Amino acid sequence: MSVGILGAGAFGTALAISIASGRTTVQLWGRSADDMAEQARQRRNPRYLPDAAYPDTLHPTADLAEALGCEVLLLAVPMQRLRDVLRGLDLPPHLPLVACCKGIELATGLGPVRLISSLKPNPAAILTGPSFAQDIAKGLPTALTLACADPLVGTALQHKLSTANIRVYYISDTLGAELGGALKNVMAIACGAAIGAGLGDSARAALLTRGFAEMQRMAHHMGARAETLAGLSGLGDLALTCTSELSRNFRLGLTLGRGESFDKGVTVEGAATARATLDQAKTHGIDMPITQTVVRLLDGTDLHKAMDDLLSRPLKEE
């Protein structure tokens, strides 16, 4: 078995290490020939995961053909870059494509599986759920969801991508899986902002829970399954990301709450996804006040003003 991974950032590298640790051949592709040569020399990724050594069967490469020659292709680039990466690929027709990104494309409102399917005829899946790259790379236990509409392809991928420290569950609901993974990042920004501003753990619990209600509302409207949102790719990832400073989305929220600035070079999927989701919510008439508050915070609205507006909405049934 061989697995190709496009994107040698934190997540692509962590997955490569875990999969290659089981002696599977992994071609980890990155766009910078210099970076990939350095990874091959050091047998680690000095920029994104400096403490994790590469197993022998992990091959860092800048040659796309090496990754495209594998039996499965994982796409571990940021959501807003996925279209550009896919456009440049001349793919073998039956090569399964597994999105490993979490977000909604700003220009189209599409999640990763819908985007892949709009551009390529290949079988499309998503691997998502609660997992920090640092944990996976250390060999710590994680559980992920593999969603694919075709159960034969999906269960084959489930078995191929399960490793000693990644337990993969299969579901067919790709829409629910991509919505859960995308929207939890928006709620993580909101929770981080509450903690950063000193509003307390009770406020965080309220935002997490009411944020989950927003996620369910959007998912239900779009036709996703409620069970998917309650699973690893929804509630599971929401719980992780809203409670840990390892999350970049949560940390962006912390800085918003503290009135500090955040490094623009860091991948934070929730920012563009909040805007894309709010556009969709307006189009479909879905009430998403926390998502709207996150967009206002990103646009510079004072946190206390934004929170007052959120809390002073008309009272309603839960």
Ligand SMILES: NC(=O)C1=CN([C@@H]2O[C@H](COP(=O)(O)OP(=O)(O)OC[C@H]3O[C@@H](n4cnc5c(N)ncnc54)[C@H](OP(=O)(O)O)[C@@H]3O)[C@@H](O)[C@H]2O)C=CC1
């Ligand atoms: N980090 C984590 O813990 C987890 C991340 N994810 C998801 O994985 C996805 C990727 O995130 P992550 O790996 O953390 O991000 P990083 O910022 O660590 O890495 C992003 C990678 O994508 C590459 N890249 C960006 N744009 C392009 C492009 N146009 N063409 C080719 N490569 C490109 C970058 O290359 P370069 O270095 O050259 O800029 C870099 O290698 C996100 O959607 C994230 O939500 C999911 C679960 C866990």
Ligand SMILES: O=C(CO)COP(=O)(O)O
């Ligand atoms: O998706 C993640 C954990 O499941 C990673 O979260 P961040 O992108 O916020 O770091």
